[in-house]
Amino acid sequence: MKEKTGAQIFFESLKKEGVTDIFGFPGGAVLDIYNEMKHHPTIRHILVRHEQAAVHAADGYARASGKVGVCLVTSGPGATNTVTGLATAYMDSVPIIVFTGQVPTMLIGNDAFQEADIVGITRPCTKHNYLVKAIDELATTIKEAFHIVRTGRYGPVLIDLPKDVIKASTSFHYPEHLHLQGYKPTYAGHMKQVKWAFSEILKAKKPLIYAGGGVVSSGAAKELTEFAHTLQIPVTTTLMGLGCFPGTDPLSLGMLGMHGTYRANMAITNCDLLIAIGARFDDRVTGDVTKFAPYAKIIHIDIDPTSISKNVRVDIPIVGDAKDVLKKFRSLLEEGKKTNWRSSRKSWFAQILKWKSRHNLDYQQKDMIKPQYVVEQLYHLTKGKAIITTEVGQNQMWTAQYYNFEQPRKLLTSGGLGTMGYGFPAAIGAQVAFPQEMVIDIAGDGSIQMNIQELATAVQYKLPVKVAILNNRYLGMVRQWQELFYNKNYSATSLEVSPDFVKLAEAYGAVGLRATKTKEVIPVIKKALQSPKPVLMDFIVEQEEGVYPMVPAGASIDNMILL
Amino acid sequence: MKHTISLLVENKPGVLSRVAGLFSGRGFNIESLSVAQTLDSQISRMTILTTGDDQILEQIIKQLNKLINVIKVIDFKNNEYVGRELALIKVTVTDKTRSEILSIVDIFRGKVLDVSPESYTVEITGDENKINAILDLFLSLGIKEVARTGSAALIRGSKSRVVRNKKAGNLTSESTHITGEEVAHREED
Numbered sequence: 007m008k009e010k011t012g013a014q015i016f017f018e019s020l021k022k023e024g025v026t027d028i029f030g031f032p033g034g035a036v037l038d039i040y041n042e043m044k045h046h047p048t049i050r051h052i053l054v055r056h057e058q059a060a061v062h063a064a065d066g067y068a069r070a071s072g073k074v075g076v077c078l079v080t081s082g083p084g085a086t087n088t089v090t091g092l093a094t095a096y097m098d099s100v101p102i103i104v105f106t107g108q109v110p111t112m113l114i115g116n117d118a119f120q121e122a123d124i125v126g127i128t129r130p131c132t133k134h135n136y137l138v139k140a141i142d143e144l145a146t147t148i149k150e151a152f153h154i155v156r157t158g159r160y161g162p163v164l165i166d167l168p169k170d171v172i173k174a175s176t177s178f179h180y181p182e183h184l185h186l187q188g189y190k191p192t193y194a195g196h197m198k199q200v201k202w203a204f205s206e207i208l209k210a211k212k213p214l215i216y217a218g219g220g221v222v223s224s225g226a227a228k229e230l231t232e233f234a235h236t237l238q239i240p241v242t243t244t245l246m247g248l249g250c251f252p253g254t255d256p257l258s259l260g261m262l263g264m265h266g267t268y269r270a271n272m273a274i275t276n277c278d279l280l281i282a283i284g285a286r287f288d289d290r291v292t293g294d295v296t297k298f299a300p301y302a303k304i305i306h307i308d309i310d311p312t313s314i315s316k317n318v319r320v321d322i323p324i325v326g327d328a329k330d331v332l333k334k335f336r337s338l339l340e341e342g343k344k345t346n347w348r349s350s351r352k353s354w355f356a357q358i359l360k361w362k363s364r365h366n367l368d369y370q371q372k373d374m375i376k377p378q379y380v381v382e383q384l385y386h387l388t389k390g391k392a393i394i395t396t397e398v399g400q401n402q403m404w405t406a407q408y409y410n411f412e413q414p415r416k417l418l419t420s421g422g423l424g425t426m427g428y429g430f431p432a433a434i435g436a437q438v439a440f441p442q443e444m445v446i447d448i449a450g451d452g453s454i455q456m457n458i459q460e461l462a463t464a465v466q467y468k469l470p471v472k473v474a475i476l477n478n479r480y481l482g483m484v485r486q487w488q489e490l491f492y493n494k495n496y497s498a499t500s501l502e503v504s505p506d507f508v509k510l511a512e513a514y515g516a517v518g519l520r521a522t523k524t525k526e527v528i529p530v531i532k533k534a535l536q537s538p539k540p541v542l543m544d545f546i547v548e549q550e551e552g553v554y555p556m557v558p559a560g561a562s563i564d565n566m567i568l569l
Numbered sequence: 570m571k572h573t574i575s576l577l578v579e580n581k582p583g584v585l586s587r588v589a590g591l592f593s594g595r596g597f598n599i600e601s602l603s604v605a606q607t608l609d610s611q612i613s614r615m616t617i618l619t620t621g622d623d624q625i626l627e628q629i630i631k632q633l634n635k636l637i638n639v640i641k642v643i644d645f646k647n648n649e650y651v652g653r654e655l656a657l658i659k660v661t662v663t664d665k666t667r668s669e670i671l672s673i674v675d676i677f678r679g680k681v682l683d684v685s686p687e688s689y690t691v692e693i694t695g696d697e698n699k700i701n702a703i704l705d706l707f708l709s710l711g712i713k714e715v716a717r718t719g720s721a722a723l724i725r726g727s728k729s730r731v732v733r734n735k736k737a738g739n740l741t742s743e744s745t746h747i748t749g750e751e752v753a754h755r756e757e758d
Binding site for chain 1: 579582583586590627628631632634635636637638639640
C-alpha cells in the first residue's frame with residue numbers, strides 16, 4: 007500500500023467521518039495540513055479572524071446541526087486561544103473536535119517557539135484530549151475522538167499534532183472498530199428504576215417536568231412532547247432546554263430559574279413530583295438548593311452518572327439516554343389502562359392557571375426602544391423560525407424570555423460557561439451548516455465587541471448572518487446587579503466609547519442599520535431580513551432596563567424580584 | 570471520612586494527571602498514592618488514600634469513572650480489603666539504643682537493610698497504623714529520614730476485579746462503568 011503523510015491521513019480520516027466543513031486559522035505548526043488542503047475539495051475551510059471564534063463557530067455548527075464541529079489551529083497562541091471555546095463547549099456538552107498544531111516531538115518541553123502544553127492546559131475543560139506522538143497512532147486517535155465526542159454525554163475533544171508527526175508517512179488504514187476499555191456509556195435506563203419512576207408519575211397529583219439540554223442532545227424533543235401531552239404534565243425548561251418543548255404549548259411554563267417565569271418557579275416550589283430530564287440542577291436554576299422543589303419527590307434522568315445527586319439529592323435516579331427512558335415510559339403507558347389525566351389533575355391546573363394570570367413577562371412600551379420589544383419583533387417577523395444565537399447577559403435572558411422557541415436546536419447560547427463573544431461566531435457556524443436558514447445573533451453592545459472581527463469572516467464567505475445589537479451603552483447585566491445589590495455603584499460598566507456600529511459594518515463590507523425610536527424597529531428588522539448580506543442592526547435601547555423577574559443569587563427561586 | 574480508592578487505569582502518559590486533577594480541582598488532598606503496572610503491562614493499578622466529605626468523594630468517584638482512561642474504580646469499605654504500605658526508616662543508633670532498636674524491629678517483623686556506625690536503615694511493611702506505631706517508638710530514639718510508599722490494596726476473598734481474557738491471553742477488566750443499577754442500589758441504601 008502506498009504510504010500517506012500525516013496531513014493526508016488527517017483529511018482522509020475526516021472524510022471517513024463525513025466532515026465537510028472546518029473552521030480554522032493557519033500557522034507554522036500546521037502548514038503541512040494547510041498545504042495538503044487543496045487536494046481535498048469536499049472539505050471546506052472557513053478562515054476565521056481569531057482562533058476563539060473558530061471554536062465557537064464549530065460549536066454553533068454542531069449545536070445547530072447535531073453534527074460534529076471541527077476546528078484546526080496552530081500551536082502555542084493558536085492553541086491557547088481555543089481554551090475559552092473548549093470550556094464553553096465542555097460546559098454545554100457540545101460535540102466538537104479541536105486539532106492543534108504542536109512543535110516537533112523532539113522540541114516538546116524545550117520552550118520552543120510557539121510551544122504550549124495545550125494537552126495539559128485543556129485537560130480539565132475537554133471530555134478527553136490527545137497528544138499524538140507517532141504517525142501510526144493518528145488514524146486511531148481521530149476515530150476515537152469522533153466516537154468520544156458524540157457518544158454518552160457529548161463534549162469536546164482536543165488532538166495535539168506535532169509537526170513531525172504530520173510530516174511523517176505510514177500506510178493508512180482507518181480502523182473499523184475501537185476498543186476503549188474505560189469508556190462504555192450507559193444508554194439504556196434500568197427497567198426497575200424506570201418502572202419505579204413510572205409508578206410515582208401515575209400517583210402524582212402535582213407533577214412537573216423540568217427539561218434541559220440533554221433532551222436536545224438526545225434528540226428526544228418529540229418523545230418529551232408526546233409524553234407530556236399524553237400524561238398532561240406541565241413542562242418548564244432550562245435555558246439549554248428551550249425549544250425541546252414548544253414554547254407556545256399550553257403545557258409550557260417557559261424557562262425556570264434566576265430569570266425564569268413566575269409560573270415556572272412557583273410550580274417548582276409547589277409540585278409534588280419533579281421529573282428532571284437531561285438537566286443538571288445548575289445553581290442558576292435552583293437558587294437555594296435546600297428550598298428547591300421542597301415538597302417534591304425527584305426523578306432524575308441523565309446519561310451522565312456524575313450529574314445525579316450532584317447538587318440536589320434525588321429520590322429516583324435513572325442513568326440513561328433521555329430518548330430511551332421516554333420510550334420506555336411510553337411502552338409502560340401503552341400497557342396500562344387509559345386515564346383522563348387532565349381531569350385527575352384539575353386542581354393542579356387550576357393553580358397553574360392562577361400563576362399564569364399573574365406577573366407575566368411584561369415591559370412598558372415607550373418612544374425609546376425597549377430591548378424586549380426588539381426581541382419580540384424579531385420573533386414575530388421571523389415567525390419564530392430563525393436560528394437564534396445570543397451573547398451573554400441581558401441580551402441572552404431577554405431572548406430566552408421573549409423569543410418563543412418551538413423547536414430544538416434553534417437557540418444556541420453559552421449556558422454553562424456564560425461566554426461573552428460566543429453568539430456571533432456561533433451564528434457564523436450555524437449559517438455554514440444551514441446556508442438557507444435565517445440566523446440571527448442577539449447581542450449586547452458589550453459582548454458583540456468581544457468577537458466583532460468575525461464580520462470579515464461573514465463577509466468573505468458571504469454568510470448573511472444578522473446581528474441585532476441591543477445597545478444600552480452599558481455592560482447591562484453587570485450594571486443591573488450593581489443597581490440591585492451594590493447601591494447603584496456602576497463601577498466599570500459604562501461603555502462610554504464604542505464604535506459607530508453602522509460605519510463599522512460598512513467598513514467591513516457588511517450592511518449597518520440603526521434604530522433609535524420604537525417605530526423604527528420593525529422597518530430596520532424587515533430591511534435586515536431581506537438583505538442577502540451580513541447585517542449589523544444597532545438598536546439604541548433604554549439604558550437602564552432590567553431583566554425581570556429576578557431571583558437574587560442564592561435565594562430560593564420563589565423569592566422573585568418582580569417587575 | 571477516610572477512603573481507600575483502587576483504580577485500574579490504562580498505562581498511558583497523562584493518566585495520573587487526569588486522576589490527580591479531580592482531587593486537586595476540589596481542594597482535596599491525596600494522602601498517599603501508589604501506582605504500578607498490573608500483570609497486563611497496558612494496565613496499571615493506582616491506590617489512593619484520601620479523606621473528605623462523603624458526598625464530594627462520591628462525586629469524585631463518579632468523575633473518576635467517567636475518565637476515558639479509567640477502567641475500574643473501587644472504593645473499599647472498611648475491612649473489605651487488605652492494604653499494606655512499606656516504610657524505610659533511617660534511625661539513629663548509639664551503643665545504648667542498639668539492642669532496643671533491634672528488638673523493636675524484631676517485634677514489628679521488620680528488617681535491617683543497612684548498617685552504619687550511627688544508623689540503621691529499617692524496612693517495615695504493614696498497614697498505616699503499624700507503620701505509625703513504629704515511627705512513634707523510633708521518634709524518641711532519633712529518626713534521620715523516612716521514606717514511605719502509599720498503600721497497595723486488594724479486595725479480600727476470592728473475588729477478583731480483574732478477569733483473565735483467555736482468548737487474548739492477557740488481563741482485562743470486567744464490566745467497566747457504573748450502571749444505572751449500581752447507582753440505583755447506592756441511592757436505595
